[in-house]
Amino acid sequence: MTVEKRMPDRNPIQTDLLPPPAGSARVRVMLTLPFAGPLDYMLPPRLAGAMPGDIVTVPLGRRTETGVIWDATSRLPPEFTPPPQKDVPTSRLKPVAARLDLPPLPAQLRQFVDWVAAYTLSPPGMVLAMALRANALAPLPRPATGWIAAPTVPSGLRLTPARQKVLELATTALPTAELARRAGVGAAVIRGLAQAGALTAVEILPPPPFALPDPAHCPPQLEGEQAEVAAQLRARVDENGFSITLLEGVTGSGKTEIYMEAIAACVAAGRQALVLLPEIALSAQWTGRFARRFGAEPALWHSDLGARLRRVTWRAVADGTARVVVGARSALFLPFDQLGLIIVDEEHETAFKQEDGVTYHARDMAVVRARMSQAPIVLVSATPSLESLANVGAGRYRHLKLNARHGNASMPDVETLDMRADPPERGLFLSPMLTGAINDAIGRGEQAMLFLNRRGYAPLTLCRTCGHRMQCPNCTAWLVEHRARHILTCHHCGYDEPIPQTCPKCADADSLTPIGPGVERITEEARATFPDARILVMASDTLNGPAATAAAVERIARREIDLVIGTQIVAKGWHFPHLTLVGIVDADLGLGGGDLRASERTVQLLHQVAGRAGRAEAPGRVLLQSYVPDHPVMQALVSGDFASFMQQEAEQRRPGFWPPYGRLAAVIVSAEAPDAADLTARALGQNAPRLDGVQVLGPAPAPLAILRGRHRFRLLLRARRNIAVQPIMREWLSRVKPERGARIDVDIDPVSFL
Ligand code: ADP
Ligand code: ZN
Numbered sequence: 069m070t071v072e073k074r075m076p077d078r079n080p081i082q083t084d085l086l087p088p089p090a091g092s093a094r095v096r097v098m099l100t101l102p103f104a105g106p107l108d109y110m111l112p113p114r115l116a117g118a119m120p121g122d123i124v125t126v127p128l129g130r131r132t133e134t135g136v137i138w139d140a141t142s143r144l145p146p147e148f149t150p151p152p153q154k155d156v157p158t159s160r161l162k163p164v165a166a167r168l169d170l171p172p173l174p175a176q177l178r179q180f181v182d183w184v185a186a187y188t189l190s191p192p193g194m195v196l197a198m199a200l201r202a203n204a205l206a207p208l209p210r211p212a213t214g215w216i217a218a219p220t221v222p223s224g225l226r227l228t229p230a231r232q233k234v235l236e237l238a239t240t241a242l243p244t245a246e247l248a249r250r251a252g253v254g255a256a257v258i259r260g261l262a263q264a265g266a267l268t269a270v271e272i273l274p275p276p277p278f279a280l281p282d283p284a285h286c287p288p289q290l291e292g293e294q295a296e297v298a299a300q301l302r303a304r305v306d307e308n309g310f311s312i313t314l315l316e317g318v319t320g321s322g323k324t325e326i327y328m329e330a331i332a333a334c335v336a337a338g339r340q341a342l343v344l345l346p347e348i349a350l351s352a353q354w355t356g357r358f359a360r361r362f363g364a365e366p367a368l369w370h371s372d373l374g375a376r377l378r379r380v381t382w383r384a385v386a387d388g389t390a391r392v393v394v395g396a397r398s399a400l401f402l403p404f405d406q407l408g409l410i411i412v413d414e415e416h417e418t419a420f421k422q423e424d425g426v427t428y429h430a431r432d433m434a435v436v437r438a439r440m441s442q443a444p445i446v447l448v449s450a451t452p453s454l455e456s457l458a459n460v461g462a463g464r465y466r467h468l469k470l471n472a473r474h475g476n477a478s479m480p481d482v483e484t485l486d487m488r489a490d491p492p493e494r495g496l497f498l499s500p501m502l503t504g505a506i507n508d509a510i511g512r513g514e515q516a517m518l519f520l521n522r523r524g525y526a527p528l529t530l531c532r533t534c535g536h537r538m539q540c541p542n543c544t545a546w547l548v549e550h551r552a553r554h555i556l557t558c559h560h561c562g563y564d565e566p567i568p569q570t571c572p573k574c575a576d577a578d579s580l581t582p583i584g585p586g587v588e589r590i591t592e593e594a595r596a597t598f599p600d601a602r603i604l605v606m607a608s609d610t611l612n613g614p615a616a617t618a619a620a621v622e623r624i625a626r627r628e629i630d631l632v633i634g635t636q637i638v639a640k641g642w643h644f645p646h647l648t649l650v651g652i653v654d655a656d657l658g659l660g661g662g663d664l665r666a667s668e669r670t671v672q673l674l675h676q677v678a679g680r681a682g683r684a685e686a687p688g689r690v691l692l693q694s695y696v697p698d699h700p701v702m703q704a705l706v707s708g709d710f711a712s713f714m715q716q717e718a719e720q721r722r723p724g725f726w727p728p729y730g731r732l733a734a735v736i737v738s739a740e741a742p743d744a745a746d747l748t749a750r751a752l753g754q755n756a757p758r759l760d761g762v763q764v765l766g767p768a769p770a771p772l773a774i775l776r777g778r779h780r781f782r783l784l785l786r787a788r789r790n791i792a793v794q795p796i797m798r799e800w801l802s803r804v805k806p807e808r809g810a811r812i813d814v815d816i817d818p819v820s821f822l
Contacts, residue, residue: 094158097126098181099135100197106138110161118164121172123205125165132165134205136173136196170205171386176440177403183440184433189797189814190426198426199401201378208379211274214241215258215267222265230257231266241270277380278390281362283332288361290329294322297468301330304444304466305337305409311444312435314415314460317470319450319679320477324354324641326470327411327446328361335362335391339408339443343394344430346417348372349611350640352618354394362392369395369402372613397422397430400437407441410434414641415447415456416672418665421819429817450679451672451710454665454717458728473683480650480681480688482706484697496593497585502651502691503597509649510601510630514686517632518590519639519677520653523559523607525551525589526582529567536573538580544773549582550609551589561776590653591633598631606634639676645684650677655692655702661771663821664726668717670701671710678705725761725788727817733785733793734818735801736770738778739810748810749781755803757796761788772822778811782821 095118096106109126111118118124120139125132177199185192217238221227227235233251248255261267290298297315304311317323334341345351348370358366367381367390384390388405395402397420412420412431420430431447438445447456447465459465473479490499498518509516526549529538538547540558547556549567557564570577582589587607594603604620611617617637623629624644632638632647658670674692682688694702704713722729735752739745749767756764766783773780785800787793797814806812 094161095164096138096140097124097135097164098138098196099126099128099133099193100200101128101133101193102191103193105192106135108156108161110158110163112163115164115167118167119172121175121178123168123170123173123200125168127162127165134168134200136178136200137164139175139178168205169207171383171403173199174386174403174405176407177401180401180433180437180440183436184426184428187433187436187794188426188428188816189794189801190428194426195401198398199403201382201398205382206375206379208383211271212243213269214243214272215247215262216241216270218266218268225261225264225266231261234258234261235266238267241272243272276389277384278367279364281331281335281358281364281366281392283336283362285363286361287329287332288322288325290322290326293470293472294326294474297470298326298329300466300468301327301446302333304446305330305333307444308337308339308408308442309444310439310442311466312438312459312464313444313446313466313468314452314456315446315448315468315470316452317450318473318479319641319676320473320643320683321450321470322474323448323450323470324357324413325474327413327448328358330409330411330444330446331392332362334409337408339406340385340388340390340404341392341409341411342399342402342404342407342434343392343411343413344397344399344420344434345394346396346414346419347637347640348396349608349614349617349637350642351394352614353621353642356618358392358394366390366392366394369393369399371396371398397428400430400434404441407437407443409443410438410445411448412445413448414676415449416451416453418669418819421817423815423820427813427815427818429819432817449672451675453672454668454714454721455728457714458718476685477683478687479708480678480690482678482690482692482708484655484692484694484702484706486697487693487695497590497653498593498597498651499693502693505649505689505691506598506631506651509689510598512648514648515624515627515630515632515644515646516649516651517634517638517644517647517677517680518594518651518653519634520585520587520590521636521657521673522586522654523550523588523609523635524548524557524586525592526584526586528583529556529580530583531571531574531576531579532581533576533579534571534574536571538568538572542777543775544771548586560772585653587633587635594631594633601630602628603631603633604629606632606638608635608637611637636673638680639673642680643683644680646686647680648682648686648688650681650688650690652677652690652692655694655705656696656699659696659699659701664721665819667701668714671704671713674701674705675710725786728789730789731787731791731793732818733787733797734815734821735766735783735785735797736813736815737767737781737783737806737810738775738813739807740778741809742779744807744810745779745781748804748807748812749783751804751807752783752800752812755800756783757785757800759791759796761791762786762796770822784818784821 093111095111097109098106120137122137125134181195185195215238217235230253237250244255244258248258331341386403393399412434415431422428460467485499485501490501492499506516528546529549538556540563542563543558543560545558545560548559549556555564571579591605659666678690681690737745737749753767763786767781770780770782
């Protein structure tokens with residue numbers, strides 16, 4: 069988020085001094101713009117009934133903007149209270165132009181917008197923008213008109229056989245063309261009957277877009293621990309109050325199956341359920357599973373939704389006809405009418421943190437939303453975040469556990485392959501042990517998977533003659549070769565250029581060499597090593613959207629594929645029953661970089677990938693290629709003892725008050741001019757708060773020292789857990805004026821430190 073507080077270029081004050089019409093009132097309207105708070109407008113008498121939450125249009129300068137009538141007493145922090153117009157008499161305010169024909173934004177959602185703005189230090193209008201996606205508000209097409217026969221035929225009407233036929237058919241409302249077609253008459257016959265009063269016009273309402281899910285449609289057979297956990301979750305829903313539960317269970321233990329029982333209870337109670345998934349690519353498989361369980365599709369919400377569906381869904385959530393919504397982070401800002409349950413699946417996923425615009429953590433904000441709605445929330449994971457485990461430890465969250473995989477499936481057997489002892493051949497990346505195991509699995513008619521969390525062909529291109537490294541002109545980052553597209557590209561800013569024939573520095577020909585592997589390169593190696601295998605690549609840049617991903621998953625399930633090669637997209641909750649072998653090409657990849665959560669994340673990610681193996685009867689095997697097989701991360705993956713691993717993590721973070729034992733807020737200063745960034749960062753450093761239990765680290769050049777042509781510096785504020793960082797941050801930032809062209813972004817609870 070950006071701290072810079074922009075005021076409208078023109079104050080919405082009317083210049084004419086006409087007295088206000090009688091009965092007009094003053095309202096505060098929150099616009100979806102980065103202003104400091106809501107603006108004051110006059111409510112003309114024709115809109116006298118307008119209430120907080122109503123969606124309106126107002127004049128702003130020469131434009132018309134959409135906004136929401138805000139509450140007179142919102143709990144916004146001081147800098148978000150109405151700016152100067154406070155002293156402007158109502159008579160001089162511009163009038164609200166119109167009220168839109170839309171359901172009002174519920175009070176709970178308005179309160180949530182205020183809360184998120186205050187917590188993330190974002191302009192509330194930018195948070196509101198997430199709740200009011202412009203294309204969700206566009207009017208729906210008017211309902212069609214249909215004709216229905218009047219109860220009695222008007223006297224004096226001559227009943228020809230054609231007319232007779234029309235009246236017989238018009239027992240349910242049909243539009244003109246349809247009625248004419250069915251009766252085999254011209255439209256003139258219908259018009260004649262309508263004029264004579266024998267047909268009455270009615271609006272044909274479209275059927276509700278989302279059928280009601282049936283909790284009893286196809287419930288699973290639950291026994292043992294599954295039945296106990298499901299009963300607990302149902303009890304939370306039936307309580308109809310706020311509670312937080314962490315549902316922890318190994319991959320394949322039936323977590324999804326079981327939280328669907330909580331959804332069933334919620335639907336049966338007449339309330340709405342929201343399910344957040346970290347990645348929208350997962351939604352296709354999820355909706356299919358939901359439909360089999362409930363006999364109806366859930367409503368889907370994500371950024372790629374078509375305009376019409378977005379409008380229909382927004383309204384259906386507001387009027388309560390959409391009972392179950394599954395979506396990405398942004399679904400948190402939908403206008404739920406009766407929210408009765410929130411599920412956050414794969415709660416440990418960092419994808420829940422939104423990094424641009426308003427930076428917020430959807431998992432944490434979901435907890436806030438649940439509290440405001442007095443609804444239970446369930447956080448679900450096979451490898452819960454240390455944050456959630458610490459909350460369990462502190463007694464804030466309940467903890468439910470599933471210890472065994474469902475049915476006859478056992479946990480896969482995980483082994484490390486010591487790359488020092490069993491290295492691949494020169495120029496290759498798969499060790500002989502791994503290729504042997506893949507050959508065996510494919511030979512048995514089973515499926516194998518290779519995982520490497522890196523897109524493209526090679527992460528670095530180097531000149532063998534002069535050592536020059538191909539770098540992005542806009543960022544402090546190497547260019548990644550994408551051989552299939554014949555380009556070098558920057559994964560940070562999207563810059564690309566054709567792969568050069570000669571080194572741009574020393575002009576030597578054919579001296580540029582790819583260093584290290586990406587999935588493309590592993591695919592090339594696999595094609596050479598397993599010439600007869602049917603190979604499928606799954607990477608976010610090769611699969612175009614949820615439908616393509618679903619099609620790929622479908623092909624794997626139908627056993628049209630022997631070997632799947634993929635990036636993190638394959639790690640997600642997929643169920644591949646015939647997959648028995650998983651090879652992790654570079655298990656050490658996530659450990660570098662000095663990120664405080666590097667180890668935790670590597671364990672979570674690799675365990676999730678490993679969990680794709682052996683989900684049915686045939687046992688699964690996971691091989692980790694590593695140069696540090698004794699590292700605690702590898703040991704945890706091999707032993708499967710995550711509780712001990714997380715205990716060690718906790719012990720490392722506790723003494724220094726690192727999260728979750730302390731709080732962090734990052735400040736990122738950026739400017740095109742290096743001096744402007746540097747001076748602003750230094751001013752922040754000099755003005756850093758000096759308080760007990762608070763420490764400011766930096767300023768230091770960011771690891772991504774230049775991004776999209778902007779020079780970047782970072783500061784990090786660390787505070788004890790019992791200290792609220794927002795007031796400290798507000799006070800600090802208010803004392804520093806950014807240099808010309810410099811921007812200060814704040815990231816509360818940062819997840820990325822680049
Ligand atoms: P998780 O979410 O923990 O990875 P899932 O809910 O996806 O586990 O369950 C794994 C597989 O086992 C799925 O195919 C699921 O349908 C099946 N399964 C789990 N529990 C049951 C059950 N009680 N009855 C039938 N199938 C089940
Ligand atoms: Zn770049």
